[in-house]
Amino acid sequence: MQYQDRVNALVAPKGALEMLSQDEISRISEDSGQLHELFRRCSLAILNCGSDSDDAQAVMDEFNDFEIRIIQQERGVKLQLINAPSSAFVDGKMIRSVREMLFSVLRDIIFTHHEYNLARGLADASSDKITNVVFELLRNANVFRRSDDLDLIVCWGGHSIARHEYDYTKKVGHELGLRDLNICTGCGPGAMKGPMKGAAIAHAKQRIKDGVYLGLTEPGIIAAESPNPIVNQLVIMPDIEKRLEAFVRAGHGIIVFPGGAGTAEEILYLLGILLHPKNDNIPFPVVFTGPKESASYFEQIHEFIGEVLGKEAQAKYQIIIDDESTVAKVMKDGMDEVKAYRRLHHDAFYYNWKLHIPEEFQRPFEPNHERVAALNLNFDQPVHLLAADLRRAFSSIVAGNVKANGVSYIKEHGPFEIHGDKALLAKLDLLLQAFVSQQRMKLPGSEYIPCYKVVTGER
Structure with missing residues (x-):
């Protein structure tokens, strides 16, 4: 979807954001750096709500002049939008649902970054801590x-x-x-x-x-x-x-x-x-x-x-x-x-504490060729561990299909190679081929170029 118009606006929060510290505001307000770019990308996704495209890079290219800044005031913060998609507004006012979700982005990016990436760190966290x-x-x-x-x-x-x-x-x-x-x-x-x-x-x-x-x-x-x-x-x-x-x-x-x-x-x-x-x-x-x-x-x-x-x-x-x-x-x-x-079992109704989730299902998996090729897709292991690595294989395909970083990685380095037991891979390949033929990998009308290769021969 191509938007002809751009809108500049100053938007106040609506029930989705607590007060921010000066330190939080300064970090998210920086004109450069990964945190601000992450905030900008997620915000653009919210403002582009209703788009019929699943090409993240195309959206970013379409709105490469979009910018978002935090303006601090005595009573809190406002967001200054520059060259935002006009579809997020009606008669000059931002649609309420869009405004609520926009400040949810600010809340989650700020809170997650400050409380976990910086203050605690989760790289070596225990399973209980992650939960x-x-x-x-x-x-x-x-x-x-x-x-x-x-x-x-x-x-x-x-x-x-x-x-x-x-x-x-x-x-x-x-x-x-x-x-x-x-x-x-x-x-x-x-x-x-x-x-x-x-x-x-x-x-x-x-x-x-x-x-x-x-x-x-x-x-x-x-x-x-x-x-x-x-x-x-x-x-x-x-x-x-x-x-x-x-x-x-x-x-x-x-x-x-x-x-x-x-x-x-x-x-x-x-x-x-x-x-x-x-x-x-x-x-x-x-x-x-x-x-x-x-x-x-x-x-x-x-x-x-x-x-x-x-x-x-x-x-x-x-x-x-x-x-x-x-x-x-x-x-x-x-x-x-x-x-x-x-x-x-005296478990909470609102959070399933009793469910055991092994660390294999909790640790972030950032796919690259080496990690994908090293997945253990063989039958000689507990079935829940095989499911964990099969999950990672599909996660890699999702990353290569639609995630901006994954798509650019595949363009630069070529498709992921999936190795493992020949019989298992044959079944996996059939399932993936069915997804492709049924147009389940991309939105209809988009040409699908596989981001993976199932390797059934010897390495």
């Missing part, structure tokens, strides 16, 4: 509601899906909303937007005025998947691993819609955790679902999981095709089991 960090970031964003209700359903799925698949996600969201359930997604378009849109209509019918549409993202992905306008709580986690942990800690059940490499990454992350022996008895309702036209997609996913991770992994989820009301009922009924378990 506490995820909790503190969500609490800082006012995500938690202390109540007796378990009602937050996480919806995963692709940003690049067919129209009939998108329409189905809305139907499922509508059925969830009619049952007083709230929605959490990755906050972007496609299967991340549809459930929120459906739930919003259902909440209106049920006269629910405080519906939650929680979007969880991270800096590397937000520019390619700008938040959809329905999101009313936006949280930018420091990296993909903490984003994934936030999903499973804050959510009470998960629905998976059709998607591509990113959705496969999420599935493998979830199954790897649920397959860990320490999580054997923890109830966590999981449903894979889509319209009847997507039945073959889930057959492929189910077959891949069975052949690579085994029947135990397949037992961790249900597949329900073209039946949105049953999906919602399964989720609603599952809340009773989750509530009973947490009461019995």
